[in-house]
Amino acid sequence: MQATAWSNGSPRASGAGYGLKISRRDRDRFFDPGWSAIVLHLPGQEPVSVRLYGSFWRSCTELRSAAIGRWLRANELAPWQPGKPPVLALQQAGDRAFRVTPGPGLAL
Numbered sequence: 001m002q003a004t005a006w007s008n009g010s011p012r013a014s015g016a017g018y019g020l021k022i023s024r025r026d027r028d029r030f031f032d033p034g035w036s037a038i039v040l041h042l043p044g045q046e047p048v049s050v051r052l053y054g055s056f057w058r059s060c061t062e063l064r065s066a067a068i069g070r071w072l073r074a075n076e077l078a079p080w081q082p083g084k085p086p087v088l089a090l091q092q093a094g095d096r097a098f099r100v101t102p103g104p105g106l107a108l
Contacts, residue, residue, distance in 0.1 A: 001090050001091075002023070002026070002087060003021060003022050003088045003100070004020070007078070008064075014066055014069070014070070015065075015066035015073060018069030018072055019062040019063050020062065022061050026090075037050060038050050038052060040067075041093055042071045047097070048065060050064070050065045051064075072086075086103065
């Protein structure tokens with residue numbers, strides 16, 4: 001599935017305020033409403049647990065985590081030019097686990 005980098009509009013150097021946005025269709029297809037968190041495998045990092053907030057199931061399909069923000073910043077994927085967030089891929093990597101890989105045109 002495809003994901004785009006996401007910012008809440010006031011991200012911080014700590015990584016807070018960043019995440020990955022997926023489509024509602026992919027959320028409904030690959031995520032279970034019974035899950036309260038998932039594990040993300042970010043290249044070059046230990047796996048991180050990402051909480052799924054109640055809003056994730058309603059209208060805000062972002063996977064929000066300071067760990068994602070730190071990873072985006074460390075790989076020079078954030079901050080990005082307005083309207084041009086980097087595109088990444090998420091692949092299932094087990095129960096409640098997803099592997100993040102570079103999207104088209106990105107190399108990490």
